[in-house]
Amino acid sequence: MTTLATLTRPQKAAAILVAMGKPSASRLLKFFKQDELKALIEGARLLRTIPQADLERIVAEFEAEFTEGAGLLDSADKMDTILNESLSPEEMNALMGGAPLAIKDNLPPVWPQVERLEATQIGAFLANEHPQTAAMILSNLAPTYAARVVLSLEKPVRSEIIKRMMELASVPEAATKLVEDQIRSRVLTESAQKDTSVGQTRVASVLxxxxxxxxxxxxxxxxxVGMADLDAIRARLFSFEDVPAMSQKARVALFDGLSSELITLALRGTALPLAEAVLSSIGARTRRMIESELGQGSEGVQPADILRARKTVASTALRMANEGLLELPSTQNAA
Known part of the structure; x- marks a missing residue:
């Protein structure tokens, strides 16, 4: 049985490759130089059974050196190796110094296009990527949007990605271009083919x-007339009369940012349940002011102004829902 103290670095590397299994190891071996492969083979020939505890220490040692860059890989190789799991062999070969990869010219920047997608969609994509790749992607997104993506991730994944964002150094330009290309082909193209939400939102904004x-x-x-996606369109519809169907949390978020004058105007002539749903979502002092104003009647107030105020409340709710700041009742019911 081989002990940890007697192992050479090539033997430790061979042990890690064996532990990885044939599919992953075979993908890595193609990137070793000839003299490195020779050292690995010689090390593997002398390798005997390694206790599980020693193997775990070898892996921990590798992880520590991998993170600190202590001689195992330089900064470019570190990113290249990590990306190996998500990139094709041809792309990795180009990145590692093989045939040059054809980069498309005159393409629009990828990151603003990503930020137009649902944060949960990007979160689902990143959950299946290596945390280092996810950290690199999030670092290129606007902080507000990136924060929503982070919140959509499971806690263990979220913590690991944030940790790597803090430690992320300069990413090689070739690696950045490959990631951008992958996002275009695997996220943006697929979304353009499958996602009809833009058209649904356009119709809903009219309705x-x-x-x-x-x-x-x-x-x-x-x-x-058999129009498709009516349920999806209805999920994007919202009017002032739908306020009582909102959760208390959503109502508080909505009316907290609206002026008392606008709320008062929108409440004129409303039924008691609707008025109470609104008034119960604001502070006690503001509520007393609004109730006092409503008690004086609506003489001289134009119906068109009331309707305009209610539409302003509704449009604010829709905007906040699109930004992920609250959930509309249709979204809650669909969950």
Whole structure:
């Protein structure tokens, strides 16, 4: 049985490759130089059974040197090796100094396009990537958007990615270009083919301008002609009358940023349940002010101004929902 103290560095490397298994090890071996392969082979021939505890120490030693860059890999090789799991052999070969990879010219920047997608979609993509790759991607996104992506991740994955973001050094340009190319082909292209949310949002923005009776009439007509995705469109619809269906948390988030004058105007002429749903979501002092104002009647207030105030509340709710700041009742019910 081989002991940890007697192992050479090539033997330790051979032990790690054996522990990785044939598929992963075979992908790595192609990137070793000839003299390195010779050292590995010679080390492996002399290798005997290694206790599990010693193997774990070898792996821990490798991880420590990998993170600190203590002679195992330089900064470029570190990123290249990590990306091996998610990139094709041809791309890795180009990155490691083989045939040059053709980079598309005159392409628009990839990161603003990513930020137009749902944060949960990017979170699902990053959850299947190596944490170092995910850290590099998040570091290129706007902080507000990146924060929403991070919150969509499971806690263990989230913590590991944030840790690597803090430790992330300069990423080689070739590695950055390869990651951007992967995002274009695996995320943006697929989204363009499958995601119809842009059209749904466009239709919903038009329908949200209708009053309740007009909206129901149009939705009924669309159902009769067999329009697809009506449920998805309805999930993007919201009017002031839908406020009572919102959760208390969502209502507080919505009305916390609205002026008391706007809320007062929107509440004029409303039924008691709707008024109470709104008033119960604001502070006691503001509520007393609004109730006092409403008690003086609506004489001289134009109906068009009331309608405009209610549409402002609704459009604010839709904007906040799109930004991930609250959930609309249709979204909650669909979950």
């Amino acid at each position: 949200n301008e209708l009053d309740k009776s007009q909206l129901e009439e149009v939705m009924s007509d669309l159902r009769e």
